[in-house]
Amino acid sequence: MTSSSTQQAPFSIGLTGGIGSGKTTVANLFGELGAAIIDTDAIAHQLTVPGGAAIAAIRTSFGDDFITAEGAMDRAKMRAHVFTDVDARKQLESILHPLIRSETARAAAEARGDYLIFVVPLLVESQQWRNRTSRILVVDCSEEVQISRVMQRNAMSRAQVEAIMAAQATRAERLAAADDVIENNLDTTALIPQIAALYARYLSLAKTNSGDHL
Numbered sequence: 001m002t003s004s005s006t007q008q009a010p011f012s013i014g015l016t017g018g019i020g021s022g023k024t025t026v027a028n029l030f031g032e033l034g035a036a037i038i039d040t041d042a043i044a045h046q047l048t049v050p051g052g053a054a055i056a057a058i059r060t061s062f063g064d065d066f067i068t069a070e071g072a073m074d075r076a077k078m079r080a081h082v083f084t085d086v087d088a089r090k091q092l093e094s095i096l097h098p099l100i101r102s103e104t105a106r107a108a109a110e111a112r113g114d115y116l117i118f119v120v121p122l123l124v125e126s127q128q129w130r131n132r133t134s135r136i137l138v139v140d141c142s143e144e145v146q147i148s149r150v151m152q153r154n155a156m157s158r159a160q161v162e163a164i165m166a167a168q169a170t171r172a173e174r175l176a177a178a179d180d181v182i183e184n185n186l187d188t189t190a191l192i193p194q195i196a197a198l199y200a201r202y203l204s205l206a207k208t209n210s211g212d213h214l
Helices: 003-008 023-033 040-047 055-062 075-082 086-110 127-132 143-154 158-167 171-177 188-208
Strands: 012-016 036-039 116-119 135-140 180-183
Touching: 012 023, 012 127, 023 036, 023 116, 023 188, 036 040, 036 086, 040 086, 040 116, 055 075, 055 086, 075 086, 086 116, 135 171, 135 188, 143 158, 180 188
Parallel strands: 012 116, 012 135, 036 116, 135 180
Antiparallel strands: none
């Protein structure tokens, strides 16, 4: 980025990690310290609840079978469908991504905090986020830890979790894109000192808005 673009854009972090890596836990801990958190996955969820802005288009594209009796997107059914059908995944993304971008921009304009952290599960897969944020923070853990966490949390089989992971960027690709890394193979206690150190560093960078030059 040029110095002029750095002056125009506020300092922000793009936080990402594979499924089960602990992105939400890390984001919440940053939020408790004073960062403004914008979670694109939470935004996507709001778009697909009953009455959500994406429901009509999802019904048209995928049919009533993918809408629950309450009027929400059937997340489990859609997840199983799109992670085995590339064209279906692209179709769902074409519906959700423009809406997510619009809502993310609105939320960013209204956010109040020491600096912005955008939580983006597919950040590495989307070049736009590399250009929109000052630094990329990756929450990293071993693939076995990912699989174990998701199987326990979502009651999925190992094969289902591995299919989701195969559709995402690899661990190596995320680490290659990272400016900063938080290791999360253990528990929250091990996260706290890592987050405290990064929070202070980001706060300093936000005050000078010089993160792009590191």
